[in-house]
Amino acid sequence: MAVTEERDPALGTIPHPRPGRWVDHYDPEDREQWESTGRPAARRNLWLSIFAEFLGFSVWQLWTIVTPSLNNAGFSLTADQMFWLIAVPNLVGATLRFPYTFAVPRFGGRNWTIVSALLLIVPCAGLAVVVQNPGTPFWLMVLVAATAGVGGGNFASSMANISFFFPEREKGAALGLNAAGGNLGVAVVQLVVPIIVVIGGGLALERAGLVIIPLAVLAAVLAWRAMDNLSAAKADVAGYAAAVRNRHTWVISFLYIGTFGSFIGYAGVFPTLIKSQFPEVSFTWAFIGLPAVPLTLAFIGALVGSLARPYGGRLSDRVSGAAVSIGAYAVMALGALGVIASLSTGSFPLFFGSFLVLFVASGMGNGSIYRMIPAIFRSGVAPGDGAGLVLAKRQAAACIGIAAGIGAYGGFIIPRVFATSITNAGSLVPALVVFIGFYAVCAAVTATVYLRGRATRFAGTAI
CATH class of the missing domain: 1.20.1250.20 (MFS general substrate transporter like domains)
Structure with missing residues (x-):
């Protein structure tokens, strides 16, 4: 019993979280805690959150890169159909931002980052399948493109999660960095993916989705190993x-x-x-x-x-x-x-x-x-x-x-x-x-x- 009483105060702290990496004793406004253990924990969660959000934005924009080359790959899409494939992921992503905002308080920031990162595999795998078959019905292509919207939802949960880790005096800079990291995903994917799909000659559009799958798995693993859930994160x-x-x-x-x-x-x-x-x-x-x-x-x-x-x-x-x-x-x-x-x-x-x-x-x-x-x-x-x-x-x-x-x-x-x-x-x-x-x-x-x-x-x- 005595041993239990000595260990209980340490449970739920940043150095000694409860199972599932739950942290109960966390107050970023407590300057002493912030300077000792709070800031390192907040920065660790911020960088991993940026990585996951970066991938989310990348997946969100995959169809903007693939669509212009579909007719070169054997498809016969009209201009209107192309714009539908570009627009639908944004419609879904914008809508998902509302429930994603409340996912962190409900499930925990670490837990939801794991789930949201793994969800990115679905649109990537779907894209890799449908772009290889020019006979794919257009309605199915729109449905697969819509699943890319999960990447757009990541922004809301990521911003909500990071807001709980930083004190008011540093929250603006942290959230700005988090947002910028996600936005850069749009630029990077538009630079890298067109190169990847033509490496070795020919046009392999399926690589646009396949290349992100291992990165999504990596983001989930890193979140599982190093991110934290905060009990204080309440809706x-x-x-x-x-x-x-x-x-x-x-x-x-x-x-x-x-x-x-x-x-x-x-x-x-x-x-x-x-x-x-x-x-x-x-x-x-x-x-x-x-x-x-x-x-x-x-x-x-x-x-x-x-x-x-x-x-x-x-x-x-x-x-x-x-x-x-x-x-x-x-x-x-x-x-x-x-x-x-x-x-x-x-x-x-x-x-x-x-x-x-x-x-x-x-x-x-x-x-x-x-x-x-x-x-x-x-x-x-x-x-x-x-x-x-x-x-x-x-x-x-x-x-x-x-x-x-x-x-x-x-x-x-x-x-x-x-x-x-x-x-x-x-x-x-x-x-x-x-x-x-x-x-x-x-x-x-x-x-x-x-x-x-x-x-x-x-x-x-x-x-």
């Missing part, structure tokens, strides 16, 4: 309900469609647009013995968009999130105008450069919108109202999750608008005009609500 249902009732949650979610929705939507269609609008353009990797790979250039868009995200947040700290967001929407409109001009002149450099402008502006807008959220919810709290400040933080955290899900629907909307534009007008121009109008509305809403509205300042700091 904040009250905070979520309060955020749902707050109009700013829905305003921000609408604005986030314009930034993150544009980023993920353009990232999805960029490879297909390059090939359909400028089929003569190819990027040769002959210096390393590989044939021309016309889709490889597309990765640069997702890359610059991902890298621009933290700079949008930093610039917002100096100016204001609202001002940077308005500027981002204006630059995005200019980028879309540049794409229209490139189509009329047949200039690929202008087309490519204009899309890079769109990616950079959308990435910076992602950072500025996320920077605005805490300030917006704090703006209604009276000085000295501690309880109100706590509720504001809870609502802000819930708003981030809701906006992440709703914003991701842009990844479905943009491909479908392009498909409709091509089908009905035979051109991308009508779609781009619609996007320009939408960015103008987003800028006007931001200016009206957050520059001229009542909720503009907190403690002298502009939203």
Whole structure:
């Protein structure tokens, strides 16, 4: 009995977790614990979470790379069918972000990372099977593409999990790094997969799925061996309900469609647009013995968009999130105008450069919108109202999750608008005009609500 009493206080701590790597005694706001064992544990979980989320984004975007080459592999897909294959994973991924947000409190961050990593095997294996048979029914291809949406859901659970590990003073940087790591998955997969499928000559599209399966298994094993479940990770249902009732949650979610929705939507269609609008353009990797790979250039868009995200947040700290967001929407409109001009002149450099402008502006807008959220919810709290400040933080955290899900629907909307534009007008121009109008509305809403509205300042700091 005495031995049990001596060991009990150690159980459930970071050095000595309960079975299943459950940690009961964890408080990142406790500076003594944070400096001794908290920070190393938080960083360990962060890096492993980034790896798993990175793979999730990669799987989410696999069909954006495979689809443009399907007709070269013997398929006979129309432009509308191609855009469906690109759009459906984004629709499913955006929807899954809502239940994935609550999976961590329900099952534990380590446990859900294991499950979500292993789930990535399903869309990868499915893709590897269907792309080898040109006779595959289109409905089955859409169904398999839809399973890739599980990769999009990983973002929500990963962000929710990491938020429990870090103190408030370091949470922003940690979540920013986590988000950037996931976004980079889009760029890396668009760079690497087109090379992998042509190694050795020919076109082996099944490798696009097969190459990720062992990495997904590795992510699950690493999570099983080194990540932790936190007993303190509880679902904040009250905070979520309060955020749902707050109009700013829905305003921000609408604005986030314009930034993150544009980023993920353009990232999805960029490879297909390059090939359909400028089929003569190819990027040769002959210096390393590989044939021309016309889709490889597309990765640069997702890359610059991902890298621009933290700079949008930093610039917002100096100016204001609202001002940077308005500027981002204006630059995005200019980028879309540049794409229209490139189509009329047949200039690929202008087309490519204009899309890079769109990616950079959308990435910076992602950072500025996320920077605005805490300030917006704090703006209604009276000085000295501690309880109100706590509720504001809870609502802000819930708003981030809701906006992440709703914003991701842009990844479905943009491909479908392009498909409709091509089908009905035979051109991308009508779609781009619609996007320009939408960015103008987003800028006007931001200016009206957050520059001229009542909720503009907190403690002298502009939203």
